[in-house]
Every structure is written in C-alpha cells, then in structure tokens.
Amino acid sequence: METQSTPPHRLAALARLRDAKLRPTKQRLALAKLLFEPGDHHVTAEILFEQAQAAGVKVSLATVYNTLHQFTTAGLLREVVVNSACTYFDTNITGHHHFFFEDSGELIDIDGANVDIRGLPKAPDGARISRVDVIIRLSGQE
Amino acid sequence: METQSTPPHRLAALARLRDAKLRPTKQRLALAKLLFEPGDHHVTAEILFEQAQAAGVKVSLATVYNTLHQFTTAGLLREVVVNSACTYFDTNITGHHHFFFEDSGELIDIDGANVDIRGLPKAPDGARISRVDVIIRLSGQE
DNA sequence: CAACAGTTTAGAATGGTTTTAATTTGTGAA
DNA sequence: TTCACAAATTAAAACCATTCTAAACTGTTG
Numbered sequence: 001m002e003t004q005s006t007p008p009h010r011l012a013a014l015a016r017l018r019d020a021k022l023r024p025t026k027q028r029l030a031l032a033k034l035l036f037e038p039g040d041h042h043v044t045a046e047i048l049f050e051q052a053q054a055a056g057v058k059v060s061l062a063t064v065y066n067t068l069h070q071f072t073t074a075g076l077l078r079e080v081v082v083n084s085a086c087t088y089f090d091t092n093i094t095g096h097h098h099f100f101f102e103d104s105g106e107l108i109d110i111d112g113a114n115v116d117i118r119g120l121p122k123a124p125d126g127a128r129i130s131r132v133d134v135i136i137r138l139s140g141q142e
Numbered sequence: 143m144e145t146q147s148t149p150p151h152r153l154a155a156l157a158r159l160r161d162a163k164l165r166p167t168k169q170r171l172a173l174a175k176l177l178f179e180p181g182d183h184h185v186t187a188e189i190l191f192e193q194a195q196a197a198g199v200k201v202s203l204a205t206v207y208n209t210l211h212q213f214t215t216a217g218l219l220r221e222v223v224v225n226s227a228c229t230y231f232d233t234n235i236t237g238h239h240h241f242f243f244e245d246s247g248e249l250i251d252i253d254g255a256n257v258d259i260r261g262l263p264k265a266p267d268g269a270r271i272s273r274v275d276v277i278i279r280l281s282g283q284e
Numbered sequence: 285c286a287a288c289a290g291t292t293t294a295g296a297a298t299g300g301t302t303t304t305a306a307t308t309t310g311t312g313a314a
Numbered sequence: 315t316t317c318a319c320a321a322a323t324t325a326a327a328a329c330c331a332t333t334c335t336a337a338a339c340t341g342t343t344g
Contacts, residue, residue, distance in 0.1 A: 114261035127280040138269040
C-alpha cells in the first residue's frame with residue numbers, strides 16, 4: 001500500500017515539514033496536525049492558537065504567526081484576504097474561490113474547476129499574474 | 143442648462159452631500175472635492191489626509207476616517223479589500239474589478255461590463271450576494 | 285559531547301484604525 | 315438675527331492584530 005506517490009495534502013505532518021525543509025520541531029508538528037488532519041478549512045492565527053491550547057500544545061502566539069507564514073511561504077497554506085480586520089489562512093491550496101459571509105466572517109470554498117472567467121483584459125506589460133481571487137460577499141442570515 | 147437629470151458621478155460636491163443627507167461641512171465639502179473631482183481613483187485614509195493637507199484643508203485624520211466611512215455607507219465610495227495592511231476606497235462605484243500590484247500596492251480598475259463569470263454555484267440558502275469581487279494579483283515590475 | 289544555527293518565547297513595540305470626551309459648527313425655530 | 319440643540323470635528327488616548335527584540339532553548343551535525 002501507498003506505493004503510488006502520495007498527494008501532498010495527504011502527507012503526514014512530519015513528511016510535510018521535511019518536504020518544506022522546515023525543521024520538525026514540537027510546535028510545528030503539533031500545528032501541522034491541527035491544520036492538515038481535519039481536511040480543508042480556514043483559520044486565523046487567533047483561532048489556531050486557541051485550538052492548540054485546547055489540544056494541550058504549548059506554543060506561543062508569536063510562534064503561531066511565524067508558523068502560519070512559514071507554511072504559506074512553503075506553499076502548504078494560502079492566505080485569503082477578505083477583510084482588513086484579520087488574516088485568514090486556507091489549508092486548501094488548489095485553485096478555488098470563496099463565499100464570504102460578511103456578518104459572521106465565515107468562509108466557504110468554491111471549487112475552481114467549474115468556474116470560468118471571460119473577458120478579463122490581459123495583465124499589464126511586465127506584470128505576472130500570481131493569482132486570480134474571486135470573492136462572493138454574502139449578507140443575510142446563516 | 144442642467145435641465146436633464148445629472149448623473150450622480152458628475153454632481154458637484156455640495157449636491158452629492160445633499161443627496162446623501164450629510165451635512166455639508168467645510169471638511170466634508172473639501173474632501174468630496176478631492177475625492178470626486180479628479181475622476182476615478184483609489185485612496186487610503188492616509189493618502190487623502192496628505193492630499194488635504196497639501197491643498198491647505200484643515201482636517202484631522204479622524205475626520206478623514208469618519209468621512210470615508212460615511213461616504214461608503216452612503217454609496218458614494220466603495221471599499222476595496224486587497225491586503226490587510228490598509229483599507230482602500232474607490233471612487234468608482236460601478237461594477238468593476240481590479241488589478242492589484244502586490245509589490246507597489248497600486249490598484250487599476252478593470253471594467254466589469256466585459257467580464258463574464260460562469261460556473262459559480264448559487265448562494266447558500268438565505269444568503270444574499272452583496273457583491274462579487276475579482277482581484278487579479280500581479281507581481282513583477284511596474 | 286560540543287558547538288552553532290535555527291527556533292521559540294515573553295514582552296515590548298508598531299501602526300492603522302477607532303473611541304473618547306470636549307469643543308465647535310450648522311440649522312431650524314423664534 | 316439670535317438661540318438652542320443636534321451633528322460634526324478634534325486631539326489625544328485606546329485598541330488590537332501583528333511584528334519585533336533579544337534572550338533562552340533545541341535540533342543537528344561533526
């Protein structure tokens with residue numbers, strides 16, 4: 001079993017860190033488990049910090065911030081910018097978009113495979129498109 | 143002259159404030175001129191504050207913030223969320239999208255008329271779409 | 285085991301934004 | 315015009331998510 005190359009999102013925390021060339025410290029291992037074992041979801045630094053505390057992991061908020069940024073730089077996480085109040089990190093790193101509930105701050109993924117955007121002008125000379133973000137802002141209950 | 147209904151984006155500062163039911167104070171009038179006379183552009187509170195000072199307008203930064211929010215609530219401005227470092231306000235309130243230069247922080251409008259987005263799922267039950275934002279993130283020179 | 289770079293941390297600092305509480309200003313009534 | 319009051323402005327303090335600092339700790343490699 002596991003003879004075929006394992007998709008990155010299924011790798012165990014240790015293997016992920018190794019691949020990202022990040023030293024597997026207690027804190028990074030614990031945060032990686034909290035981030036990647038439950039499947040796709042969105043966190044803020046504060047939320048992840050609370051989850052870590054709830055799980056009995058001894059880690060500082062500063063390390064949570066450091067780790068989120070290191071994971072993002074390594075391509076393990078994606079930053080989602082939806083409001084200026086706080087920064088969301090997304091464990092889903094495939095091309096996709098978001099519903100954003102403006103009232104509650106909740107984010108829901110929209111699979112990018114079926115979305116087709118036409119009529120966009122091409123990028124200005126010399127610029128490279130690093131990403132196209134589509135955010136559908138929702139107001140109202142739920 | 144001026145017998146036909148004037149498009150809102152052409153109204154003089156005074157008329158705009160009247161329409162928005164905002165008392166036409168010196169500060170609001172001056173800021174409205176700085177915002178709406180030059181045509182479509184993007185500002186941060188800090189930038190508008192500096193423009194006001196350069197123009198000899200006596201206004202505090204707190205009032206700039208207040209005014210930007212009041213204008214936004216009144217539909218005279220639109221907030222553009224592209225990074226968590228600071229809030230941009232857009233004097234173009236028609237449906238449109240943005241190029242965002244991640245290096246310089248510059249924003250460029252993309253006319254929304256030609257853009258067609260297909261394959262989006264419908265909004266979750268009970269939710270109302272308040273807006274669809276498309277942000278094309280650019281890295282590289284310019 | 286030694287040594288060093290890499291990591292974590294508490295606490296301080298930062299910086300955009302909001303709040304506070306006092307003052308000033310616009311407006312409508314008399 | 316003047317009065318009175320609500321609305322608006324302001325300087326300064328407060329806020330708060332995030333980053334920085336510099337000291338302590340830890341993982342790795344020889």
